[in-house]
Amino acid sequence: MIPKEDNFEQLYMNYYSALCYFAKGIVGSVEEAEDVVEDVFLKIYQSNRTFETTDNIISYLYTATRNESLTHLTRNHRTKERQLRYNAELPQNEQSHINAMIQSEVLRAILAEINNLPGRSGEILKLSYLEGLKNADIANLLGLSEQTVKNLKSKGIAVLKTKLSPDIFMLFCLLYKFR
């Protein structure tokens, strides 16, 4: 049996953002979405529940988040307006819930990979684009010379170019002004 703590922490770190994104679709605000998801995780933590497969956990998380979001909507008077809008715009059926899950999961998968960039070039690209750090700062942080940072960065981008289809690489250059 996997120790409860590890499992829970991993679950939290891996799914928190995607569940907030999913919840925001229902409750309408970032802050409320975060409250909802924190409540969901608290309930899981306190329930001592175990799951058989990862699939089950994920479905459970999303369903619990959806239920919690709807509860928050009815509870909170300020969000009555949003509830009306939600009811009007979205068909409350299983199908749209499933598709909303699919959407969140696809985005989560992509973003997760960003956090898992391998190698030093990857680390530097991450610091450069994710954190917006300048080469000098990266050099300080990693204990490298600025030239080394530049070289590793170029290497990373060169590899990137060979791995992406030309139009996607183009969009990357467009959006991040990389030359």
Added chain:
Amino acid sequence: MTAAEPNIHRIVQLIRAHQLGELDNRAQIELNEWRIEDPANEMLFSQLNDLVFLNSNLIELSKYNAQASFEKFKATHIEVAQASFPKRYAFLKWKYALGAAAVLALVMLSILFFVKQDIINSTPKVTQQTDVAPGKVGATLTLADGKQIRLSEMKNGASLQQAGIKISKSASGQLTYEFAEVKGSGSMVNTLSTAKGETYKVRLPDGTLIWLNAASSLTYTANLLQHNQRVVHLDGEAYFEVAKDQRHPFVVVSNGQSVKVLGTHFNVNAYKDEPQIATTLLEGAVEVSMKGLCKRIKPGQQVVTEGKSLRVNQVNVDDVTDWKEGDFYLNHVDFKTAMRKIARWYDVEVVYDAAVPNDLEYGGWMSRKNNLSTVLKAIEGTGLAKFKIEGKKIYVYN
């Protein structure tokens, strides 16, 4: 969860594989079955493959800080801190990891969605009064007698006959010319024209296919022939796939230039508000002449009129025929040229503030199916310029 429900994780896996171009036939079929099941599925699928949609939603997703939240959670709810939690959390190996090379490809695709802190904090504001929908398929056919037919209004499957030539709109909406009888004067002049915001595809009697871009017009006799040559007059931009007919060379005339071809695929850009005419060859061979000058080019080459001379360039053909595939391909394109492409497709006018420099360069690719504000937001994200849409005008400033 009932047994009948589609396996969500399988669908997610399939969509990711599609994004990476790694679907095998079986998986492709599975994915298509899901897509067809419900229009909502198809809509979701196309959103998840739209880079603009993905980009903005990934930015939204990355706003949430799991680590900070967990620290808070830990402090509030987890009383006994046993062994200190390791600072760097080992992430679960994804079920969707598809092998080293695939993971690398996945990672590379994801780098696309890196988020700069300043982009999160200052989302570009395209102030708008109304948004502008993208252009559509449509054209107007003007017959020899002056009668005008709006082709988007002509029903699929409908046809009309004029002097031995039958003009019909196929079930798929394509305009086709056929010879209904051999006799009859095929010399009646027709003009096919598109307004700003329209494109159209037509099939001529000889089998030649022509894609007409926005704000363009094509004039030709119904049987195409003039002095044993197949001749069309073009004002604007069109892409040609000319049917082979060695006895009758195909000639495209625009603004004093003529392009002579023998069964080829090429693009002519001859907008009056562009400084040059550019003829780009994809397949086959063409000869471009103007005022006694003549240049023959090979695939991948382009002839550009330069004042009174013709210049041959090597080009990236995707750059030139983007519009035909439904995209704007604006890599290393001069900013104002890019804006002209946008103006024609959305049927708007661009007004530049005096402070906007002439020499901005813009690089990238965008689907023409997006609303105008989406396209402009993406450009604003690069910091090149800021936009304001007011009705049919785009104001550009720095």
